[in-house]
Amino acid sequence: MRIAVLGVGLIGGSIGLAARAAGAEVVGFGRSSERLETARERGAIDLAARSLEDALRGSDACFCCGPVGLLPAQVQAALDAAGEACVVSDVGSTKAHVVGAIGDERFVGGHPVAGAETSGVENARADLFEGAAWYLTPSERSSGVLLERLHRLVRSFGAQPIALDAATHDRLLATVSHLPHVLANVLVAQAARTLAQEDEPLPRVGPSFRDATRVAGANTDIWTDIYVANREALAAEIDETVTRLRQVAASLRSADADSLSAWNDSAREDRRRLLEADLTGEDVAELRLTVPNRPGIVAQVALALGRADVNIVDLALAPASDNRSGAMTLWIAGDAQATRAAELIEDLGFPVQKP
């Protein structure tokens, strides 16, 4: 099995490492010969091709790992150079724009859900896809034989292939990934304007604003590409958000406490269900505590839990307004683990609250 990887960053590099670990020969190609050399040194590719044609010659599969906006062109170029029995896929995080642009039976769109947090071949790992979802978005034209090969390949990387039509994929991602980015951007822009108007600094109101805006202004090159590529699905999601916000505004203006309470209760329930499903299949308990804001405190808490083999699913730390204490929130999977965690933390002298 010979595999071509076009673009050797975090994802391309990790595909190379995983494919080589699974016994394939990997040939890389990209715009930067320096980056290709780094990829070779790190064992992500067996050899660096001098041209796209060289990379595709004799390959059984090809992964296009370019920027989202350039994918239709990159995929088409790969198909033009590929043999008749070569499956060509991509790894872009939106799918309809590329699937719609390509009519070739050798193409199957893909999207490994991994590695959003770092970039560069320096962070590539053979196990990056281990247990990760890897969406495959075949069209009606896609060759069954080649889809099967891609499916097996993705499984050999440790990923879990999930076949989905491109439009559904994009709608899902718009909801749970792209929309949160839009809301974060809108929220910071609005707060910045309000505070400037009032000539006030940001009131020190705890971690909610910080958490809600954590992804505001994420990498502009990457995100502009994603926004443009997924513009239809995302605009439809925004329309729905607008409808929902207007309902909330109407409940507020009529001081409808009952409907606001019910809405808030169901949001709590929705989040619990969504994130439980996401994480562990177990109930995730939330523990809150106030700790002194000094070096080593997080370590002290995490170590106490670590020694007792209690794993922290998620953790948030926010300094209080005096910058001398902080609110720490821990999410622990499983009631028994959570109870144990609370005991351990209280032994350290920090009272724990389970909301």
Added chain:
Amino acid sequence: MRIAVLGVGLIGGSIGLAARAAGAEVVGFGRSSERLETARERGAIDLAARSLEDALRGSDACFCCGPVGLLPAQVQAALDAAGEACVVSDVGSTKAHVVGAIGDERFVGGHPVAGAETSGVENARADLFEGAAWYLTPSERSSGVLLERLHRLVRSFGAQPIALDAATHDRLLATVSHLPHVLANVLVAQAARTLAQEDEPLPRVGPSFRDATRVAGANTDIWTDIYVANREALAAEIDETVTRLRQVAASLRSADADSLSAWNDSAREDRRRLLEADLTGEDVAELRLTVPNRPGIVAQVALALGRADVNIVDLALAPASDNRSGAMTLWIAGDAQATRAAELIEDLGFPVQKP
């Protein structure tokens, strides 16, 4: 100085502890005699009054710490029982609804920005307000002498009093606190519906959804009160969000990459400015790394930084889809500290990315 505290939870109890530490005598009153007894045992009050009238008799100042929805009635009852030279204040997180309801010159609204993360007199601390902002919202009617007394009192608790008119206060809090809660609720509700329609589980897309919805479905009793009390200002903020979202949807539908890029860049800049001002006055650098998801890793990183006296301003940890590794993001104040932190973490074998 004798101070009456009506309602001895986290805030009332902490006022009692702080006031006693500053030399005042504190009398408490509340609906639950059990909770009053706990407050007395913990030193938050000198004595528990049998009635509101007993609590106010001879008091120089009174803090009303009831639920937001009941504050106008509680403040009025306190004023009815208070002497002519007693300043009455409250600690509700919205102000116009109570300031507007009370015409007495002895009343000055207040809002200490502290303690949102825990509740109950068990978590009360004498230093809860140390360095915290404490908004005071006097009206034109408020007595200057009594405002000055309240101001001095709040300072004696270690807080930083900030005088603001009630409407401006509520608009600020609507923007940076109440609106993020509304958006989080809307986002989870919308995602839950989309996923149910598609019969799909939550795609495992990293921490953005988790962060953006962290406050979804916060305590319904408290938040319904806040929403109703601040309904006008919050509805106006929602209107503005709707306008902004429609602009984004329009840019998307016209595939206007330039305007999307500019919007995203300015969001990043807005967030940096807002949170820097909030935190330290220093640049806050963001470090990202991928770590194995096992007990003790957070501790290892935090300890290494702690030993070198590098303080973590904020920290987010999210498990990857395989639940075996996780993305860790650290925010460190000051370029030198951030560089040092990156070195220390890389010494542990985790490559660090500074976006």
